[in-house]
Amino acid sequence: MGRYIGPACRLCRREGMKLFLKGTRCYMSKCAIDKERNPPGQHGARRRKLSDYGEQLRAKQRLRRMYGMQEEQFRVFFEKALKQRGVTGERLLQMLELRLDTVVWRLGFAVSQRAARQMVLHGHIEVNGRKVDIPSYQLRPGCVVQVRGREHSRQLAQASLDQVASVRKSDEVVPWLSLNRDELKGEVLHVPSREEIQPVVNEQQVVELYSK
Secondary structure, three states, X not given: OOOOOOOHHHHHHHHOOOOXXXXXXXXXXXXXXXXXXXXXXXXXXXXXXXXXXXXXXXXHXXXXXXXXXXXXXXXXXXHHHHHOOOOHHHHHHHHHHOEHHHHHHHHOOOOOHHHHHHHHHOOOEEEOOEEOOOOOOEOOOOOEEEEOOOHHHHHHHHHHHHHHHHXXXXXXXXXXXXXXXXXXXXXXXXXXXXXXXXXXXXXXXXXXHHOO
């Protein structure tokens, strides 16, 4: 199954929450969730009580779509988290947050996860001074993420920073990252704790789903 190329807002409507797939549009009055539009489909207006399995499936789908991942790739991340020490759900979220495309998005160099993935794939990003074009590349504390010195790369990142600044209530990035706006450079300060991770999903439901 190929990647989803349909309307991004349709996914938010299906999950009943903002997945922030459209960048700055998600903060505007045009947002389908703010307009309280029904889920897509002929029977979208019908409200059904979900079973336990249904709740677990929706939690997994929300998390997977929020990070723009295929089912197979998402399952691989879960299997890696399962083998690590600590709480599996929390380790999964930490691994997802430490993906290179997620960090590029969190720093504001791209307006959405999808745009960040494209930016990495097109070779606009360096990690510790070396070009990296793998969106799923796992970062560690101390890694420095910087926009390459090419004029086009810097223009893209600066335009994104300006757009993000126009809708954010604060210029600060997430607490586990630092940002130097003048040099278009950021650093991973530490592995984010659960309280520092933004996804408003119950990751334990994802663990229960894959543990069946």
